[in-house]
Amino acid sequence: MLISYNSKNKKAISKAIALIFNPNNQIDAYIQSILLDSLLWAVTERNDEGKKEKYVGQPYWSIGALNQLLKNKGAGIELFKDLRHEHAVPRSIIKDKILALSTKSEIEIYKIIDKFGHAVILSRDEDELLNKKHKTTSPNLEDVLSRYKDQKISVSKIPNNLDLKKIAETDICDFEKMY
Numbered sequence: 001m002l003i004s005y006n007s008k009n010k011k012a013i014s015k016a017i018a019l020i021f022n023p024n025n026q027i028d029a030y031i032q033s034i035l036l037d038s039l040l041w042a043v044t045e046r047n048d049e050g051k052k053e054k055y056v057g058q059p060y061w062s063i064g065a066l067n068q069l070l071k072n073k074g075a076g077i078e079l080f081k082d083l084r085h086e087h088a089v090p091r092s093i094i095k096d097k098i099l100a101l102s103t104k105s106e107i108e109i110y111k112i113i114d115k116f117g118h119a120v121i122l123s124r125d126e127d128e129l130l131n132k133k134h135k136t137t138s139p140n141l142e143d144v145l146s147r148y149k150d151q152k153i154s155v156s157k158i159p160n161n162l163d164l165k166k167i168a169e170t171d172i173c174d175f176e177k178m179y
Contacts, residue, residue, distance in 0.1 A: 002088070002118050002144055002178075003157075005059050008048035010117060013039050014110035021104040036098065040091045044119035054085045055121055056164060063154045064123035066172050069164060079164065084127040088144045089116040090136045118144055126153050145178055154178075 004010070020027055020035050027035075047053045065083050072081050087094075097112045098104065122130065130151050140146035148155050156175035 003059065004114050005118065005160075006043075006046065006048050007114065009046045009050065010043060010113045011106075011110055013043055014113055015106050017098065017109050018104055018106040036095055037091070040094055040117075043094075043113055043117040044087055045085065055080050055083060057160065058085070058119050058121050059157050059160060060088070060118060060155055060178070061121045061158050061175075062123065062126050062148070063156060063172065064126045065121045066156070066158075066167070066175075068123040069167060070169055070172075073165070073167070082124040084122045084124060086120050086122050086127055086130065088118040088120050088147070089138055089141065090134075092136050093138060093141070116141070116144060120145070120148065120155055122153065126151075129153070 017036060017039055019025065020032050044058075045052055045054055047057055068082050069079065072079050094112060094116050097116070098109055101108050101112075130147060130153060133151060134147040138147050139150050143149070145155055155178045156172075157178060158175050162171075
């Protein structure tokens with residue numbers, strides 16, 4: 001299981017989802033669905049202070065994304081060009097799991113979000129490869145990274161205090177490989 005990144009944010013989102021689905025609130029199913037979709041985006045793109053962190057601060061990066069970052073840095077172009085913020089488990093799967101809960105309690109919602117709500121930064125090419133086979137599927141939900149393994153996309157955990165502007169090729173070899 002992956003480490004929980006931004007657990008305070010995930011708890012706040014779980015609480016909001018539980019409130020949205022509380023039958024006493026009488027929120028239309030259509031509005032519930034829109035709100036749930038928006039909140040599931042924020043699960044991986046916000047840190048514990050609510051700041052948007054699409055790339056900086058994300059702990060899981062593919063080797064291809066790290067190499068793309070180095071290439072961008074060396075070429076003096078926009079640092080995050082041709083990188084993608086990818087949900088490790090498609091949001092549609094997370095949404096279905098939440099909707100399937102008989103009682104949408106904050107605790108049960110948090111368990112789902114904490115287990116499946118992770119991002120992986122990929123190169124554009126890796127994202128295209130992944131989406132050819134697993135855009136909305138996952139071969140094994142017990143392994144959050146199974147989509148990447150299936151497509152032979154190597155994922156590493158990078159230090160949370162890493163300055164991406166100062167990353168060097170030698171750093172990549174030192175990162176903890178997830179598989």
